[in-house]
Amino acid sequence: MTQHHETPPLRVGITCGDLNGIGIEVVLKCFEDSRMHTDITPVLYANAHAVSHHRKALKLDDVQFQRVNDARDAVPRKFNVVNVWEEDVAIEFGKPSGQLATYAIKSLEAAAQDLASAKIDVLVTAPIDKHAMQQAGFAYPGHTEYLQHLAGGDGEVLMLLVGDGLRVGTVTGHIPIKDVANAITTDRIIAKARLLHQSLLRDFGIVSPRIALLGLNPHAGDGGALGSEDKERIAPAVRRLNDEGITAMGPYAADGFFGNGSYKHFDGVLAMYHDQGLAPFKALSFGHGVNFTAGLPIVRTSPDHGTGLDIAGQGVASEGSFRAAVWMAGDIHRNREVYKTIGVNPLQPQKREKERKEG
Numbered sequence: 001m002t003q004h005h006e007t008p009p010l011r012v013g014i015t016c017g018d019l020n021g022i023g024i025e026v027v028l029k030c031f032e033d034s035r036m037h038t039d040i041t042p043v044l045y046a047n048a049h050a051v052s053h054h055r056k057a058l059k060l061d062d063v064q065f066q067r068v069n070d071a072r073d074a075v076p077r078k079f080n081v082v083n084v085w086e087e088d089v090a091i092e093f094g095k096p097s098g099q100l101a102t103y104a105i106k107s108l109e110a111a112a113q114d115l116a117s118a119k120i121d122v123l124v125t126a127p128i129d130k131h132a133m134q135q136a137g138f139a140y141p142g143h144t145e146y147l148q149h150l151a152g153g154d155g156e157v158l159m160l161l162v163g164d165g166l167r168v169g170t171v172t173g174h175i176p177i178k179d180v181a182n183a184i185t186t187d188r189i190i191a192k193a194r195l196l197h198q199s200l201l202r203d204f205g206i207v208s209p210r211i212a213l214l215g216l217n218p219h220a221g222d223g224g225a226l227g228s229e230d231k232e233r234i235a236p237a238v239r240r241l242n243d244e245g246i247t248a249m250g251p252y253a254a255d256g257f258f259g260n261g262s263y264k265h266f267d268g269v270l271a272m273y274h275d276q277g278l279a280p281f282k283a284l285s286f287g288h289g290v291n292f293t294a295g296l297p298i299v300r301t302s303p304d305h306g307t308g309l310d311i312a313g314q315g316v317a318s319e320g321s322f323r324a325a326v327w328m329a330g331d332i333h334r335n336r337e338v339y340k341t342i343g344v345n346p347l348q349p350q351k352r353e354k355e356r357k358e359g
Contacts, residue, residue: 009076011041013111013114013121014042014111015125015126018104020091020095020312027319028055028058032063040077044080046107047086051081060315064078066078067080068080068082070119071114071119089103099136102136102137108146122300122301127307128143143300147293147300155295157195157294158192158195159173159291161285161289168268168270168271169294170270171272173274175273184272186233186236194246196294197241204267205338205339209246210265211248211268212265213248214250216233219253282304286321288320289324290325292332301329
């Protein structure tokens with residue numbers, strides 16, 4: 001008789017984020033739903049007392065968790081809390097975290113270490129106060145740069161916002177607008193587009209991705225009348241990408257591209273700078289979008305919102321985006337496993353495309 005082995009639940013590591021913000025609140029609300037535990041073992045890196053404080057203050061007493069000292073001891077399909085520190089901390093909802101950022105750093109470092117040693121399978125990060133983190137000694141602009149450093153530091157990564165079938169990456173990140181034009185080069189655009197293309201294949205299981213590139217200037221430069229970058233830097237990148245076999249189109253005027261729904265015809269969109277991509281994305285998908293870091297050897301996602309200090313402790317924060325981040329981390333992890341299999345068996349892409357078309 002054939003034996004059927006049960007697939008072990010995915011071990012999802014979760015950082016606590018800013019203790020004065022809504023991070024732990026959305027985590028608790030997410031796993032208040034017992035259905036979230038069907039295929040998942042959540043592991044929150046924090047402190048049992050801090051989690052209990054949030055639970056009591058927010059009247060989420062029905063949320064039960066297992067206190068463990070090591071992620072290896074996490075109880076399958078139960079909500080687990082790894083004690084990263086032992087001392088009690090003074091949590092003040094809605095106030096800038098200040099020295100409490102030290103605990104957000106401890107949480108991130110412990111989770112990243114366990115991810116590297118395969119104690120957890122994927123990582124979901126709760127929002128942090130980047131300024132407070134740096135004041136507390138964190139040497140990186142944010143989660144992405146820290147994880148990039150741990151992965152070797154020499155490879156490109158791409159911030160990708162995902163939701164409602166929309167996947168938006170940016171060529172430049174958190175830099176001043178005045179520096180954007182100089183930071184955009186044909187080679188940089190191509191490097192980011194290659195990352196997006198590879199992520200669409202490997203992380204999202206899209207067989208033949210179509211990528212749109214947005215123009216930098218209003219009306220994509222209007223033939224050079226409103227700037228030359230679109231014609232001299234972006235258009236050549238589009239041509240070279242197609243020469244490589246990557247289906248890329250553009251540059252498109254960003255306002256019309258989102259306004260008339262053109263984005264629906266593409267699997268991925270590459271914006272030239274932060275707000276050009278994130279403003280329309282959040283207008284269309286805020287509350288259930290996910291921030292995913294493409295190009296890393298590990299899977300890391302996060303919700304599409306910040307620390308929410310203005311609503312912290314009030315019990316009104318929505319867990320929708322955090323829940324989506326958990327599900328997406330699992331989906332990407334599984335897609336990567338399938339992608340590895342495809343690399344071994346060249347017949348698999350045809351089989352997967354047939355199955356996709358059949359529903």
